[in-house]
Amino acid sequence: MRAAGSGGHRPGGAAALAAAGIVALLCVAGGARGQEVQAENVTVVEGGQAEINCRLHQYDGSIVVIQNPSRQTLFFNGTRALKDERFQLVEFTQKQVRIVLSNARLEDEGGYFCQLYTDDTHHQIAILTVLVPPENPLVEVKEQAVEGGEIELTCIVPRSRPAAKLRWLRDRKVLTGISSKQENGKVFSITDVLRFQVDRKDHGSIVTCEATHPALRGQQKQTQYVLDVQFSPTARIRPPQGVMREGDTLLLTCAVNGNPPPTKITWSRANDSLPERALIEGDTLTIPSLSMLDNGTYSCHVANKHGRSSDQYVLVVYDPGAIVEAQTSVPYAIVGGILALLVFLVICVLIVMVWCSIRQKGSYLTHEASGLDEHGEAREAFLNGGDGHKRKEEFFI
């Protein structure tokens, strides 16, 4: 209040009044009585640039001293005192002293003194806060996950200040882990451990660890982790289409999965050796110019450290001229369906025909009956026509 009142004495008009008003507001906010120097708190991100402002009020040419948190003098009335080039005096006027600190470090944190040597010494402290935003979190897995077991993922943000908040996401759902915080001097190390059961279908799915922090201004730092789940292999033979005849080439493919992927696919023939013409290349077995002697049960086998699997195919080689029944049941189903439809249609046509013939007979007879009063029964039938065709049927047929 005093600041606003005394501001009026000073020459300079509206601008001075407005400036005095701001100082007055700040003084009220600070809860202090009228002061001749006013400092504002500053927040800076580590490595960034901080501006420390000391506002002067009713400055009369006294000495202004700015000190760092260790109370070393940085500037003595505008002249550098401490040899730290990161601090630069950028403004010294009647209204304010402004210094800029570049490449702010955690050690720079604390109260900066703006001191005015007058009859009675005024000082104000600007609190500098240095924030350490998190880097992208690190995600680590403790042990190789195997299907049916558990996976343990650890998300780590080794440095942040204040402590970053971590959470896990999977398919846009939040998963809860166990969070812990460690203080290392001025920074925090945050870890969050997530455990869950895994299945083979989890292999390759993505889990994200997300860090939020005030210095990130609503943005997040995310790290995605692709789950690596080991599982026993499966082998499936893709059989050829149709029947095999003499002279054809047989091509069998063994579709394999498993993690780690089986390194080798072996082919065998039950109770017999593979034909000498057989060619094994990658996941396929090729037997050119088939003969009936190649009949047999062929298998492919795969294994990894979690198990083994095999599949088999029964090869029957037919004479080139042989008529072989279709192997699939699909044509039967279609033929059956068409037949059923035909039978249904025939029945419908029959019903319609019978119904029409009855109606024709009925109307003819009733017409005849209308002229013959003695045939009361016939008339009655006509009048009661609504009773249904069944009755007419009984009556006239």
Ligand SMILES: *[C@@H]1O[C@H](CO)[C@@H](O)[C@H](O)[C@H]1NC(C)=O
């Ligand atoms: C600056 O921060 C300190 C400590 O957090 C607080 O007591 C003081 O009121 C703040 N000053 C201003 C002007 O916000």
Ligand SMILES: *[C@@H]1O[C@H](CO)[C@@H](O)[C@H](O)[C@H]1NC(C)=O
């Ligand atoms: C301090 O610096 C200000 C601004 O440069 C100057 O006006 C004032 O005279 C100086 N005071 C002393 C005591 O040197």
Ligand SMILES: *[C@@H]1O[C@H](CO)[C@@H](O)[C@H](O)[C@H]1NC(C)=O
């Ligand atoms: C042929 O294999 C079947 C089972 O695959 C077995 O039961 C049979 O004893 C074998 N025959 C010979 C002669 O090895």
Ligand SMILES: *[C@@H]1O[C@H](CO)[C@@H](O)[C@H](O)[C@H]1NC(C)=O
């Ligand atoms: C192979 O199978 C076909 C069809 O069953 C049969 O006609 C033929 O005799 C078989 N050949 C041998 C060598 O077993």
